[in-house]
Amino acid sequence: xxxxxxxxxxxxxxxxxxxxxxxxxxxxxxxxxxxxxxxxxxxxxxxxxxxxxxxxxxxxxxxxxxxxxxxxxxxxxxxxxxxxxxxxxxxxxxxxxxxxxxxxxxxxxxxxxxxxxxxxxxxxxxxxxxxxxxxxxxxxxxxxxxxxxxxxxxxxxxxxxxxxxxxxxxxxxxxxxxxxxxxxxxxxxxxxxxxxxxxxxxxxxxxxxxxxxxxxxxxxxxxxxxxxxxxxxxxxxxxxxxxxxxxxxxxxxxxxxxxxxxxxxxxxxxxxxxxxxxxxxxxxxxxxxxxxxxxxxxxxxxxxxxxxxxxxxxxxxxxxxxxxxxxxxxxxxxxxxxxxxxxxxxxxxxxxxxxxxxxxxxxxxxxxxxxxxxxxxxxxxxxxxxxxxxxxxxxxxxxx
Ligand code: TRP
Ligand code: SF4
Numbered sequence: 001x002x003x004x005x006x007x008x009x010x011x012x013x014x015x016x017x018x019x020x021x022x023x024x025x026x027x028x029x030x031x032x033x034x035x036x037x038x039x040x041x042x043x044x045x046x047x048x049x050x051x052x053x054x055x056x057x058x059x060x061x062x063x064x065x066x067x068x069x070x071x072x073x074x075x076x077x078x079x080x081x082x083x084x085x086x087x088x089x090x091x092x093x094x095x096x097x098x099x100x101x102x103x104x105x106x107x108x109x110x111x112x113x114x115x116x117x118x119x120x121x122x123x124x125x126x127x128x129x130x131x132x133x134x135x136x137x138x139x140x141x142x143x144x145x146x147x148x149x150x151x152x153x154x155x156x157x158x159x160x161x162x163x164x165x166x167x168x169x170x171x172x173x174x175x176x177x178x179x180x181x182x183x184x185x186x187x188x189x190x191x192x193x194x195x196x197x198x199x200x201x202x203x204x205x206x207x208x209x210x211x212x213x214x215x216x217x218x219x220x221x222x223x224x225x226x227x228x229x230x231x232x233x234x235x236x237x238x239x240x241x242x243x244x245x246x247x248x249x250x251x252x253x254x255x256x257x258x259x260x261x262x263x264x265x266x267x268x269x270x271x272x273x274x275x276x277x278x279x280x281x282x283x284x285x286x287x288x289x290x291x292x293x294x295x296x297x298x299x300x301x302x303x304x305x306x307x308x309x310x311x312x313x314x315x316x317x318x319x320x321x322x323x324x325x326x327x328x329x330x331x332x333x334x335x336x337x338x339x340x341x342x343x344x345x346x347x348x349x350x351x352x353x354x355x356x357x358x359x360x361x362x363x364x365x366x367x368x369x370x371x372x373x374x375x376x377x378x379x380x381x382x383x384x385x386x387x388x389x390x391x392x393x394x395x396x397x398x399x400x
Contacts, residue, residue: 004220006035006251007144009042009083009135012060016067017273018348019258019266022316027148027253029072037078038142038380041065044083044090044134048127049118065369067276070359081376083138088384092137093130095395099166100133108132109155136160140167140245141384148251157250164245171394172231172241181236184229188222200237212237227390244390256316261290263309277356280349287313287345292337293330302333310341317347 008028016025031037041064046057061082073080083089105111106129115123135156139147140163147157174180185193196218202211215237219230234243259265260272267273274286290310293303305311305326314326322343329335362369392398 004035004146005142005144006031006037006146006148007039007139007142007248008148009040009045009138010064011042011046012057012064013046014056014060014268015063015275016071017258017266017268017275018351019260019273020067021071021276022256022258023150024148024255025068025071025073027255028078029074031146031148031251032074032078035146038144038383039068039073039078039080040086040138040380041082042138045131048125048131048134049114049121049123051125051127052121062366062369065373066359066362069362069369069372070277070355072354072358075372075376079376079379080372081380082373085373085377086380086384088381088388089134089137089141091388092141092384092391093134095391096137096140096163096167097130097133098395099170100163102129104159104162105129105132108159110152132156132159133163136163139248140164141387142380143246143387145246145248146251147248148253150255151252154250154252157248161247164247167245167394168235168241168243172235172244174242177232177236177240177242180229181232184225184232185236187225187229188218188233189224192218192222196233203237227386231390244394245387257312258316259309259312261286261309263291274348277352277359280352283348283352284345287341287348288338290341292340296330296333296337299336300333303330303337305330310337310344313344317344317351 008024010020010024028037028039041061043057043061046060047054050056065080068080069075110132111129115128132155135153136159139157139160147160149157185196188196196215199208199211199215199218202208203215216234219225219233222230225233228242231242231244234246235241260267260270261274262270262272264270264272274283278286287310292310293305293308295301295307296303305314308330311326314323318326325335326340330340389398
């Protein structure tokens with residue numbers, strides 16, 4: 001139940017570009033090799049800001065999923081689904097809303113930031129204020145403990161942890177907790193029970209975090225415990241309450257930032273993107289027409305890669321030897337700009353070749369994509385349903 005589970009979501013913004021690929025997707029693809037992963041299309045999240053352009057969302061969802069598959073997300077390894085098809089997310093959002101102080105939401109830095117940035121939209125809505133709460137529900141409903149996100153999302157993970165803590169504090173209380181926990185320790189078997197007690201003492205008396213981690217691992221692997229006993233023993237490590245909703249961690253990965261073709265942020269709306277599954281001729285044309293160091297007016301003028309939008313692409317796509325060739329050739333006017341761009345063009349085309357190949361069956365038969373998502377939604381609903389059963393019970397809603 002608290003085993004290493006990864007969850008992340010992406011808002012449907014249409015076709016994916018190489019910035020999305022290097023910034024997030026590539027990391028997801030790596031994670032699916034190692035962990036149980038759930039990845040979803042955050043269509044409700046898109047509505048919090050784009051409620052007036054619902055048609056864009058509708059078109060974007062499938063395009064985005066097809067790009068995920070092209071990039072290498074593997075439905076046999078990762079569960080891929082759409083948020084709005086797992087309506088339990090809405091139920092948990094509602095229920096967590098009961099215990100979430102409005103001040104917590106108002107203080108999330110992205111709240112004011114985004115309102116300022118997107119000043120053409122009226123974002124003084126209940127839905128927009130509740131965005132981080134809905135994100136918390138997305139994560140907690142799968143009891144995910146690792147959430148790969150960008151820097152900008154760290155505050156959302158923070159509030160998720162706070163909400164989980166508050167939930168466990170309020171609802172994890174139960175009469176006779178101590179006795180029930182001790183009975184559960186016995187069920188571990190004498191050897192493991194002894195180890196559990198030792199690790200618990202090490203954490204409670206000396207604050208030994210490593211011991212806490214080992215104890216959690218021990219519980220993860222314990223197979224003969226019921227869900228309720230597991231919740232008790234996780235909680236017993238730290239205090240006197242059950243842990244119904246475990247606190248997740250942000251998984252911040254060093255990802256290469258891909259700027260746009262003009263050196264600004266890569267964004268579909270700036271018209272400076274290279275998309276995934278782009279035709280080789282288009283990639284060639286887009287890179288060949290990129291601006292370069294303005295000092296290089298003529299072929300003989302030396303330049304400085306640091307002042308050229310092409311250089312960040314070399315940093316992502318070229319090996320040391322090629323990078324050195326660029327540095328020397330640019331500064332000495334030994335190479336021309338088109339010559340300099342060619343290795344980048346070749347590398348992007350090579351990166352996308354397997355994507356074209358992978359996506360073909362889905363383009364030939366779109367019903368394949370529909371059924372992958374139907375399967376994913378079903379799997380997600382099952383997991384979400386298990387958590388909801390616990391949550392309803394804890395909140396006094398499972399009466400008959
Ligand atoms: N808010 C995230 C973004 O804008 C998307 C998202 C929604 C998400 N729910 C999530 C990411 C849950 C991680 C986990 O990028
Ligand atoms: Fe940019 Fe390369 Fe031209 Fe230098 S040689 S200005 S790095 S494209």
